[in-house]
Every structure is written in structure tokens, then in C-alpha cells.
Amino acid sequence: MDQRKITERVFWLGAVDWDRRLFDALIPLPDGTSYNAYLVRGSEKTALLDTVDPPMAPKLLAQLDGAQDLDFIVSHHAEQDHSGTIPLVLERFPKAKVVCTPKAKGMLEDLLYLPENVFVTVDDGDTLSLGDRTLKFLHTPWVHWPETMVTYLPEEGILFSCDFFGSHIASSDLFVVDQGQVREAFKRYFAEIMMPFRAVIAKNLEKVKALDLRMIAPSHGQILDDPSWIIEAYRSWISNPPRNLVVLPFVSMHDSTRRMVDHFISALALQGVAVEPFNLTVADIGKLAMALVDAATLVVATPTVLAGPHPLAAYAAFVANALRPKAKLLSVIGSYGWGGKTVEMLSSMFFNLKVEVLDPVLCKGLPTYKDFEALDRLASTIASKHRENGFS
Missing domain, CATH: 3.60.15.10 (Ribonuclease Z/Hydroxyacylglutathione hydrolase-like)
Structure with missing residues (x-):
């Protein structure tokens, strides 16, 4: 021009x-x-x-x-x-x-x-x-x-x-x-x-x-x-204070974590909490960043790979930590085959965030009824804390 x-x-x-x-x-x-x-x-x-x-x-x-x-x-x-x-x-x-x-x-x-x-x-x-x-x-x-x-x-x-x-x-x-x-x-x-x-x-x-x-x-x-x-x-x-919103970046290899994510989205919705899920295999990282501007809670969902989080989940954690959003709550959900340190490794990556870490929900293999109940409790806890803090 x-x-x-x-x-x-x-x-x-x-x-x-x-x-x-x-x-x-x-x-x-x-x-x-x-x-x-x-x-x-x-x-x-x-x-x-x-x-x-x-x-x-x-x-x-x-x-x-x-x-x-x-x-x-x-x-x-x-x-x-x-x-x-x-x-x-x-x-x-x-x-x-x-x-x-x-x-x-x-x-x-x-x-x-x-x-x-x-x-x-x-x-x-x-x-x-x-x-x-x-x-x-x-x-x-x-x-x-x-x-x-x-x-x-x-x-x-x-x-x-x-x-x-x-x-x-x-x-x-x-x-x-x-x-x-x-x-x-x-x-x-x-x-x-x-x-x-x-x-x-x-x-x-x-x-x-x-x-x-x-x-x-x-x-x-x-x-x-x-x-x-x-x-x-x-x-x-x-x-502005964070919104009544959970940002949920996730990755699933054999459907176990995906089943947990689907149930968790429904559980949050029933509690009146908005959710923005991001499938990390296809997600636009800029859209994830935009959602983090307003979110009160970040929950990372990942399978366990070689005793740790899936690399895409680790990347999302790195990005979220670098961007320093004003989120107040953090948790991890996911699945594993025989063990590992997924929660410890992910938690250590959020050192820039001033957040309360809520109890994670991990399942061995496919999620069972008890795992879904644990996801319901996590959704209820998040909803209560959002209400207590006036996030709307």
C-alpha cells in the first residue's frame, strides 16, 4: 500500500x-x-x-x-x-x-x-x-x-x-x-x-x-x-474479578481421560459453572489464552505418559504459567495405567500462579462409578468456591 x-x-x-x-x-x-x-x-x-x-x-x-x-x-x-x-x-x-x-x-x-x-x-x-x-x-x-x-x-x-x-x-x-x-x-x-x-x-x-x-x-x-x-x-x-468459568485443556489417548472430561463438563454445568474445554490435539493456543483472561479456575486433564503428564498437557501448563492469568483455583484430572507422578509434575509447573490447588481426580484405567463421584465432588467444590468469592 x-x-x-x-x-x-x-x-x-x-x-x-x-x-x-x-x-x-x-x-x-x-x-x-x-x-x-x-x-x-x-x-x-x-x-x-x-x-x-x-x-x-x-x-x-x-x-x-x-x-x-x-x-x-x-x-x-x-x-x-x-x-x-x-x-x-x-x-x-x-x-x-x-x-x-x-x-x-x-x-x-x-x-x-x-x-x-x-x-x-x-x-x-x-x-x-x-x-x-x-x-x-x-x-x-x-x-x-x-x-x-x-x-x-x-x-x-x-x-x-x-x-x-x-x-x-x-x-x-x-x-x-x-x-x-x-x-x-x-x-x-x-x-x-x-x-x-x-x-x-x-x-x-x-x-x-x-x-x-x-x-x-x-x-x-x-x-x-x-x-x-x-x-x-x-x-x-x-x-475485573475472574468469571464463573472453568478452563479445561485436555488430551486423551485411549478414551479414559476423555470420558472423565465429558462427565466433568456435565457436572460443572449442573452446578451452574461455565466451562470452556480445549482439546489440545487441535486447539488454537490463542483461544486458550483468551479464555484464561477471565477464568476463575483452571483444570488440566491428561493421561499419564512415561510416568508424567502427556507432553501436550505439559505445554498447556507451561503456557498458562507464563501468561499468569488471574485464576484462583487449580486442579488436575486424568488417568494412568500403573502409576506415575503426573500431579506432582504438573503442579510444579504453575509456580507463577497464586492459586488454591484442589484435590486431583485420577483413575486407573477406565473411570468407574467412584471416579465419576469424585469428579462430581470436585465440580461441587469449584461451584461453592466461585459462589463464596462472588465470581459471576
């Missing part, structure tokens, strides 16, 4: 990646993504805010064809999908300076071999004049790396928010048109990338809420010309 006009002095540059389906060799991208850069033209100076992932560099460089000069390249975040094309932009505009946080300077030197003399570092709250336009820099550490910052353009009321308020979605629409259509993409992005840093993001959320915001322009996804709804969504995802 060519440059696209946002306001008289602000332009979208970048690339829409329609075909990408995996990010960081980890995160599913069912809707593709975009790499957004922005050009701000002041009466005296011009700044490029962020670049693009290196494979998309030709698109950005083509958009910069004909540009007479570029004075500043603002690096909000050192990760390559934002800053990886900075060396190529500097080749085109050798007099430009790279503006970043002091911590980002060292990271960019390491990641991109940039020389020290190209940098201008800015502290939290510093401003940079472009003439009749001003860039104000706000440090937002751990959104989602330690060096990140955002840029506010007060004359236009635009927040260039980097990964903050981003979404992985490819679209020809420059702005969000249908909030309902894209809300899942925003929540998926929060769940997969931002959720581990909820506490510090809450502080950064208060920082940006204090601004006169007319528009949020993130580095991935569409621009928000109504910032209020995404700010409220972030507030709820960060601060």
Missing part, C-alpha cells in the same frame, strides 16, 4: 501481512497482521515512528521514495518487527537520528549493530519539537518489553502506542470500523502478549488515560478513532 493520510500532518506507512499465520514461531495469527509505521511532518522537522519487520522492508522503503529528508526515527520498541528495518532507513537517510529510551539504545546496539552516534535518548515525559508539531515520549516499561515507550502528539490528540492496544489483524481498513468484529483480535493480542504484565500495565494504563486522546495508532492492527472502548476493555481484562 502507499502512504495513507490520517490527518494533514500524519500518515500511515507500513505493511499489511495477509499471509502470516505464526508470530515468534509461537503465536497463531488466524487473521494475519500488520506492521504500522507513522510519518509525522512538522513545519521544521519530520519523524518516522517505528519501521516494519525486515521481510517487509521493501514496502516501507517504497513508501519513503520521494521523501526529501527524514530527521528522526522513533523506536518505541527494540523488537525486530518494529525496529528491524531501521538500518535500511538510515542508509537512505544517513543524517537521521534514532530516538529511543536509554534502555532501548543498548538493545538496539546489540540487535541491529547500530553505532552509538546515531542515537538520541529520551527520558519519560521528554518532548521533541518538529516545529508546529510536538512529540511527547512516555516510558511504558513492560508493555511488553522493559525498554518500550509510546509517543503522544498533543496537537492532534494521537497516541502512537506501539504494542499497547495492538491487535494482530490484516485489513484494508485503516481505522476500526466494527468494534464487535475486531474485539476478539484485540483480546487475543492482550491475552498472548500483555497478560503476563497485568500489574505494570495497569499503571501505564493510568498514565495514558490522563491524556486528551482522540485517536490511538498502534504498531499492529487498525487505528482506533474511538479510544474509550479499548481503554475500558483493557481495564476490565486487567482488573
Whole structure:
């Protein structure tokens, strides 16, 4: 795409990646993504805010064809999908300076071999004049790396928010048109990338809420010309109490664990508890992450493989622990043939979670009537604790 006009002095540059389906060799991208850069033209100076992932560099460089000069390249975040094309932009505009946080300077030197003399570092709250336009820099550490910052353009009321308020979605629409259509993409992005840093993001959320915001322009996804709804969504995802919901990732090899899962889902439903099961052999890990944003309880269901949990169950446990959801209860159900340490191994993987661990339910071979009774008791315990804590 060519440059696209946002306001008289602000332009979208970048690339829409329609075909990408995996990010960081980890995160599913069912809707593709975009790499957004922005050009701000002041009466005296011009700044490029962020670049693009290196494979998309030709698109950005083509958009910069004909540009007479570029004075500043603002690096909000050192990760390559934002800053990886900075060396190529500097080749085109050798007099430009790279503006970043002091911590980002060292990271960019390491990641991109940039020389020290190209940098201008800015502290939290510093401003940079472009003439009749001003860039104000706000440090937002751990959104989602330690060096990140955002840029506010007060004359236009635009927040260039980097990964903050981003979404992985490819679209020809420059702005969000249908909030309902894209809300899942925003929540998926929060769940997969931002959720581990909820506490510090809450502080950064208060920082940006204090601004006169007319528009949020993130580095991935569409621009928000109504910032209020995404700010409220972030507030709820960060601060609202968990819902009356059990997230149930499971895997079954010979139907024993699957029979337990089916019975457990029914038992929870009879107790008035919502359940989201995820068959780990086919599940979208991003959907699992989204469910964890709201869940009060996590129950992992697994057969025993070589004395431990099935590798897919161990992977789900690793992901849940890394994402640090606000769940309050944890348990394990499953089956075994002759023994093992499935519960001990899984429990040790949840060291980041502040949860109450409920008694597990394990059966030898196919589940019996007594095993189903134990699942009923576990469902009843979960329902009681949800009610006691006001989870609704």
C-alpha cells in the first residue's frame, strides 16, 4: 500500500501481512497482521515512528521514495518487527537520528549493530519539537518489553502506542470500523502478549488515560478513532474479578481421560459453572489464552505418559504459567495405567500462579462409578468456591 493520510500532518506507512499465520514461531495469527509505521511532518522537522519487520522492508522503503529528508526515527520498541528495518532507513537517510529510551539504545546496539552516534535518548515525559508539531515520549516499561515507550502528539490528540492496544489483524481498513468484529483480535493480542504484565500495565494504563486522546495508532492492527472502548476493555481484562468459568485443556489417548472430561463438563454445568474445554490435539493456543483472561479456575486433564503428564498437557501448563492469568483455583484430572507422578509434575509447573490447588481426580484405567463421584465432588467444590468469592 502507499502512504495513507490520517490527518494533514500524519500518515500511515507500513505493511499489511495477509499471509502470516505464526508470530515468534509461537503465536497463531488466524487473521494475519500488520506492521504500522507513522510519518509525522512538522513545519521544521519530520519523524518516522517505528519501521516494519525486515521481510517487509521493501514496502516501507517504497513508501519513503520521494521523501526529501527524514530527521528522526522513533523506536518505541527494540523488537525486530518494529525496529528491524531501521538500518535500511538510515542508509537512505544517513543524517537521521534514532530516538529511543536509554534502555532501548543498548538493545538496539546489540540487535541491529547500530553505532552509538546515531542515537538520541529520551527520558519519560521528554518532548521533541518538529516545529508546529510536538512529540511527547512516555516510558511504558513492560508493555511488553522493559525498554518500550509510546509517543503522544498533543496537537492532534494521537497516541502512537506501539504494542499497547495492538491487535494482530490484516485489513484494508485503516481505522476500526466494527468494534464487535475486531474485539476478539484485540483480546487475543492482550491475552498472548500483555497478560503476563497485568500489574505494570495497569499503571501505564493510568498514565495514558490522563491524556486528551482522540485517536490511538498502534504498531499492529487498525487505528482506533474511538479510544474509550479499548481503554475500558483493557481495564476490565486487567482488573475485573475472574468469571464463573472453568478452563479445561485436555488430551486423551485411549478414551479414559476423555470420558472423565465429558462427565466433568456435565457436572460443572449442573452446578451452574461455565466451562470452556480445549482439546489440545487441535486447539488454537490463542483461544486458550483468551479464555484464561477471565477464568476463575483452571483444570488440566491428561493421561499419564512415561510416568508424567502427556507432553501436550505439559505445554498447556507451561503456557498458562507464563501468561499468569488471574485464576484462583487449580486442579488436575486424568488417568494412568500403573502409576506415575503426573500431579506432582504438573503442579510444579504453575509456580507463577497464586492459586488454591484442589484435590486431583485420577483413575486407573477406565473411570468407574467412584471416579465419576469424585469428579462430581470436585465440580461441587469449584461451584461453592466461585459462589463464596462472588465470581459471576
